[in-house]
Amino acid sequence: MSVIEVKNLSKTFKSKVKGKGLKGSVKSLFKPTYKTIKAVKKVSLAVDKGEMVAFIGPNGAGKSTTIKMLTGILYPTAGDIKVLGLDPRKDRKKLAYEIGTVFGQKEQLWTHLTPYDNFKFFGAIYDMKDYEIEKKIEELNSLFELDEFINTPVKSLSLGQRIRCEIACSLINDPKILFLDEPTIGLDPVVKENIRSFIKRMNKECHTTIFLTSHDVGDIEKLCKRVIIINNGTVVLDDTMENLKYHYLNKKIIDAKMKEKINLEDEKGIKILKDKGYNLKIEVDIKERDISDAIKLLDPEKIIDINISNTPLEEIISNIYKKDK
Numbered sequence: 001m002s003v004i005e006v007k008n009l010s011k012t013f014k015s016k017v018k019g020k021g022l023k024g025s026v027k028s029l030f031k032p033t034y035k036t037i038k039a040v041k042k043v044s045l046a047v048d049k050g051e052m053v054a055f056i057g058p059n060g061a062g063k064s065t066t067i068k069m070l071t072g073i074l075y076p077t078a079g080d081i082k083v084l085g086l087d088p089r090k091d092r093k094k095l096a097y098e099i100g101t102v103f104g105q106k107e108q109l110w111t112h113l114t115p116y117d118n119f120k121f122f123g124a125i126y127d128m129k130d131y132e133i134e135k136k137i138e139e140l141n142s143l144f145e146l147d148e149f150i151n152t153p154v155k156s157l158s159l160g161q162r163i164r165c166e167i168a169c170s171l172i173n174d175p176k177i178l179f180l181d182e183p184t185i186g187l188d189p190v191v192k193e194n195i196r197s198f199i200k201r202m203n204k205e206c207h208t209t210i211f212l213t214s215h216d217v218g219d220i221e222k223l224c225k226r227v228i229i230i231n232n233g234t235v236v237l238d239d240t241m242e243n244l245k246y247h248y249l250n251k252k253i254i255d256a257k258m259k260e261k262i263n264l265e266d267e268k269g270i271k272i273l274k275d276k277g278y279n280l281k282i283e284v285d286i287k288e289r290d291i292s293d294a295i296k297l298l299d300p301e302k303i304i305d306i307n308i309s310n311t312p313l314e315e316i317i318s319n320i321y322k323k324d325k
């Protein structure tokens, strides 16, 4: 069952063009000229209940504009949206009770209050009864392991602890869909992993549908089974993570420690990335050359150690961005 259904969604902004120089700016003050920006162009997508979807794209691709339209903050220029069967244009308030949002870069919690008081506050905003809020706090406390700092003012928490509380608090009203925007931005790798495991746990235990935006490939790879890529306002890819890797992984990296130097220059399908001393790093284009064939070229007798890896997902994604520029 789809919880998000979008058909031919478009958004065009009209923005004033500033004139150049003093004369120009005076002229544009009295006779403004406008330019139109097609931020989102005929986007269609559907997300099923319980899915964790990564909605990604380079800067200015149209992600925020799309999310703002999905949550009822912006009105579309054209197209249809149904979120949990509701039209965000007409039912924004009703929808607000059913969805949650977390922005890694924006604090939503009251920083002078403790997480506990924030939970109470937001619970009351959602018209929850006191005993319902207490019950929910207990659940969230155990799911997100907040015990240690639930009574410490948010302003004194570490960034990782605060994000944990932001996510927990966004769940106070049991949202069916959670929009997560850059949830791990600014965190160190260990804390990032920690936050990801909490998100995974939440999705598993609460069956919350997650619509994630992130520039962090780790978030995308570790959390989402499906990726939607938007570029220049258009969806350029909507596929499983598995397919994305499979179709775009036509290059393998071989890192080898050799007994003696070997010359692979001018070999078809081989690109030398590093050739220093007895350490050799090459990229093999497997459309042009079999990986076993590439190993034979190295001569197994001369190999001390070898490691074969795939192109990092980061590179695959940035190649898709470049291709659709």
Ligand code: ATP
Residues within 6 Å of the ligand: 013, 014, 015, 037, 038, 039, 057, 058, 059, 060, 061, 062, 063, 064, 065, 066
């Ligand atoms: P980022 O990753 O940098 O946050 P994004 O994918 O979220 O980017 P959007 O913020 O949706 O991109 O912007 C898409 C395009 O629409 C950009 O060209 C942006 O300048 C333009 N845009 C967004 N909001 C407005 C607005 N209120 N008025 C005019 N143009 C806008």
